[in-house]
Amino acid sequence: SNRTFTMIKPDAMKNGHAGAILDRIIKEGFRVVSLKMTKLSKEKAGEFYAVHAARPFYGELVEFMSSGVIIAAILEKPNAVAAFRTLIGATNPAQAEAGTIRKLFATSVGENAVHGSDSDENAAIEGNFFFSGLEQF
Numbered sequence: 001s002n003r004t005f006t007m008i009k010p011d012a013m014k015n016g017h018a019g020a021i022l023d024r025i026i027k028e029g030f031r032v033v034s035l036k037m038t039k040l041s042k043e044k045a046g047e048f049y050a051v052h053a054a055r056p057f058y059g060e061l062v063e064f065m066s067s068g069v070i071i072a073a074i075l076e077k078p079n080a081v082a083a084f085r086t087l088i089g090a091t092n093p094a095q096a097e098a099g100t101i102r103k104l105f106a107t108s109v110g111e112n113a114v115h116g117s118d119s120d121e122n123a124a125i126e127g128n129f130f131f132s133g134l135e136q137f
C-alpha cells in the first residue's frame, strides 16, 4: 500500500519540534492525506496501544501518550510503511541511524518523538482510528 499513519508524540510537541518534523516528512516526499492536532484521553491511548497491553511499559506508554497534545496524520508515498520507518529510525533513539527523525528529536525509548505504523493493515486501522472517510483526501 502507499499509505501509512503517524503521530508526533507529546515529547516532540512540548519540545517545539512539530514544525521541523512535518517539514522533514514533506521534504522526504510524503503527501499529507489527513492531519489534525488532538489529545488522547487515557482511555483512547489505551485502546490505540491495546496490542501492547501485556508489555511491561504499557502503563507508562498510555500515561505518556495522554500527557499532552499530539499531531496525527495519514501520509502517502510508494511503499509508505517501510519508507517512513526508515525515515524515523529505531525505536530507541540511542540505536537510531544518524539523520533519522528519532535520532534528531527523540528523548528516550519511551518518549521517542514519532509513531509509524508497522504494517499496511495497521496503517489502515490506525488512520481510521483518528480520521473518518470524509477526512482522508
Ligand code: ATP
Binding pocket: 052, 057, 060, 061, 090, 091, 109, 110, 111, 112, 114, 115, 116, 117, 118
Ligand atoms: P511505534 O509503534 O510508536 O512506531 P515502534 O514500532 O518503534 O514504535 P514498539 O515496540 O511497537 O515500537 O513500541 C511502541 C511504543 O512503545 C514505542 O514507540 C515507545 O514509545 C514505547 N516503548 C517501546 N519500548 C519501550 C520501553 N522499553 N520502555 C518504554 N516505552 C517503550
